[in-house]
Amino acid sequence: MGARILSIVNNPTSSLARISDSSLSIDCGPEIGVAATKSFTAQLSLIYTIVDRLCNGCLDFEANKAFLVGALRQVLDTENQIHSIAEGLRDARDIYIIGRSIHYAIALEGALKIKELAYVHTEGIAAGELKHGPLALIDRNSYVLLVNPDDIASEDNIASAYEIKARGAKIIGISDRPNNVYDIFIKIPSVKSTFYPIIEVLPFQILAYYLALAKNADPDYPRNLAKSVTVK
Numbered sequence: 001m002g003a004r005i006l007s008i009v010n011n012p013t014s015s016l017a018r019i020s021d022s023s024l025s026i027d028c029g030p031e032i033g034v035a036a037t038k039s040f041t042a043q044l045s046l047i048y049t050i051v052d053r054l055c056n057g058c059l060d061f062e063a064n065k066a067f068l069v070g071a072l073r074q075v076l077d078t079e080n081q082i083h084s085i086a087e088g089l090r091d092a093r094d095i096y097i098i099g100r101s102i103h104y105a106i107a108l109e110g111a112l113k114i115k116e117l118a119y120v121h122t123e124g125i126a127a128g129e130l131k132h133g134p135l136a137l138i139d140r141n142s143y144v145l146l147v148n149p150d151d152i153a154s155e156d157n158i159a160s161a162y163e164i165k166a167r168g169a170k171i172i173g174i175s176d177r178p179n180n181v182y183d184i185f186i187k188i189p190s191v192k193s194t195f196y197p198i199i200e201v202l203p204f205q206i207l208a209y210y211l212a213l214a215k216n217a218d219p220d221y222p223r224n225l226a227k228s229v230t231v232k
Helices: 015-019 037-054 061-076 079-088 102-118 154-165 193-214
Strands: 006-009 022-025 094-099 121-126 142-147 170-175 184-187
Touching (some): 006 015, 015 022, 102 121
Parallel strands (some): 170 184
16 A cells, blocks of 8 residues: 555564564563563653654653653652552452543553453543443442543543542542542652653553552463464
8 A cells, every 4th residue: 555664663673673664663671571561651752752853842852851750750659659559459340540631541551451460340431431421330339540630631530530429439549739539649740741641651550560469460471361472
């Protein structure tokens, strides 16, 4: 069909790299774990770089790199808190992760990691779709993680959170600002709104890891899963 292929890979000698017209490597080292958390974050960083170059620096990603590294280190300071939260979720039946706009993608990624590693039914839900089905699933046995940094959608998310709370669910807020609607608050640093995804995915990666351990599962080798490129 004549389309040119640009691939993002972690192995520059891979089949995908060879068949691509151009290939960019994230160079984050071998990804041993099936869940592939570090390569997800590295890919996200490279995508930011590509977009920043295409728009002649409109994102200011290069200028913000050092700041974002520091912000990620601040998230790591919440590891003990997230470990404790994971222990509390050990017997959870249903976990729902809610995000809006670009944060919906992180809700999906967080849900995938918890399903893969801890074997808990977890769904990523677009906040705007809450009343179109998902709200019917939520009850007092549900746990809801709300991805809600302080941006233009924050107040709408808080309104949704109160509807969720009225149905008895426990709400864990991931945000740079506390709110009374949260039963538990995981603080992330304030960054430029465009860059929140690279920051807010880290709490989910940590949570999935510790929840897997709490359920005596091996986070590096989830049951019934394999890297697709190794089995095709």
